[in-house]
Amino acid sequence: MSNILEVKNLTTHYFTAEGPAEAAGDVSFSVRKGEMLGLIGESGCGKSTVASSILRLIEYPGNIVSGEVVLDGKDLVSAKEKELEKIRWKDISVIPQSAMNSLNPVYTIGDQIIESILLHEDVTKKVALERTKSLLELVGIDKDRWKSYPHEFSGGMKQRVAIAMALSCNPKLIISDESTTGLDVLTQAQVMALMKDLQKRLDLSIIMISHDLPLVTSVCDRIAIMYAGKIVEWASTDDIVNDSRHPYSQGLLNATPDLLNPDKEVSSIPGTVPNLVNLPSGCRFKERCQYAMNRCSEESPALLEVKKDHHVACFLEEGDYRE
Ligand SMILES: Nc1ncnc2c1ncn2[C@@H]1O[C@H](COP(=O)(O)OP(=O)(O)OP(=O)(O)O)[C@@H](O)[C@H]1O
Ligand code: SF4
Ligand SMILES: [Mg+2]
Incomplete structure (x- = not known):
């Protein structure tokens, strides 16, 4: 390999x-x-x-x-x-040491994942939203929860969001x-x-x-x-x-x-x-x-x-x- x-x-x-x-x-x-x-x-x-x-x-x-x-x-x-x-x-993406606490409390978790996609890729917001929903499903979170705020999630779910974020641009x-x-x-x-x-x-x-x-x-x-x-x-x-x-x-x-x-x-x-x-x-x-x-x-x-x-x-x- x-x-x-x-x-x-x-x-x-x-x-x-x-x-x-x-x-x-x-x-x-x-x-x-x-x-x-x-x-x-x-x-x-x-x-x-x-x-x-x-x-x-x-x-x-x-x-x-x-x-x-x-x-x-x-x-x-x-x-x-x-x-x-x-x-x-x-x-290369990173899930940092304090990933759970690095989510911004004033934005929905969906908006935060969308923002990271738009920052690194030339795609429309609609495409970024669809990808965000797929990513949430991939990490075991209902896709409709993209509208939720970090405080509405448990520590484990926030960790899953951090993983979804790390996956958002298909890193190697x-x-x-x-x-x-x-x-x-x-x-x-x-x-x-x-x-x-x-x-x-x-x-x-x-x-x-x-x-x-x-x-x-x-x-x-x-x-x-x-x-x-x-x-x-x-x-x-x-x-x-x-x-x-x-x-x-x-x-x-x-x-x-x-x-x-x-x-x-x-x-x-x-x-x-x-x-x-x-x-x-x-x-x-x-x-x-x-x-x-x-x-x-x-x-x-x-x-x-x-x-x-x-x-x-x-x-x-x-x-x-x-x-
Ligand atoms: N900003 C810094 N300024 C000075 N020394 C530093 C700095 N960051 C790290 N170090 C030194 O490097 C060593 C290794 O730090 P590092 O954060 O890489 O360890 P770690 O294995 O990740 O520890 P932890 O499990 O606590 O996260 C520290 O013990 C410290 O001596
Ligand atoms: S101190 Fe212990 S670990 Fe280090 S070389 Fe000697 S035997 Fe090995
Ligand atoms: Mg460390």
Whole structure:
């Protein structure tokens, strides 16, 4: 299967008063056509930074320092702003971190979807309205509800409207940034199931950003795990669930209760994500890692393919260190 997006050695810094914070450090991964890729990590690991870098929407004091973001063969890091304006929304759209709350309370949800279509496409208002009705039906909302205001919808329905909006110009790729956070567990699962259904029906490519690894394992085809600005493991969901190699991925899997397996022992990862301005030397995970050894303080592990399509950045994979 060919790739719709290739992120190659992407490095993004925020130039803070204390010094540069490397929120994305030499990040590489790809998204296949029709694939849902999970981008997972705790708060502050750089997930939204990667999303904004892909769209070149990094704002001051941030800057893309190096790397490429290749969409369908075209590098967006070196593209002109005019070209990017055409690509954003039409080719890549985003369901932002606070999508539910980003709807304007004074306009009907239909008017807001229509406006986004008219802003990006040369069609009549009538065509935009018909498309809006189809989009609402596609996300499981009665088409006549286009006349409703955001306050007349539940959180889950507003989330569906945000998905309809993201789909409004038939994008090739959707980036969903923690878009179900804030919803109750059942509604989260329903929205995830809807995203999966749309991905299959429309042959969409989706980057699903979340801090909740178990939540995305039911919908993602592959998963990239991010820690303190680095991709530490990237593999098929099956491998992440059944053969995860990085201690951080293993910690994330054990850190959340599993509704289908209530007997599962839950244990949080000790410690916190390091300050990205003052990163420790060597492996960024070493202060929280039960396997850390001398080498982990001296060198930074590279992301290596340890078996087909399974990449890991940990010295444990390079030698016979594990018991
Ligand atoms: N505008 C900014 N100015 C300075 N530093 C920033 C800025 N935005 C992000 N950062 C730094 O980049 C790090 C990564 O931020 P980012 O928002 O990408 O993380 P995230 O993984 O999306 O977290 P969350 O799960 O909380 O959304 C932050 O911890 C912070 O150190
Ligand atoms: S490289 Fe070392 S510190 Fe980092 S995850 Fe592997 S064992 Fe732990
Ligand atoms: Mg974020």
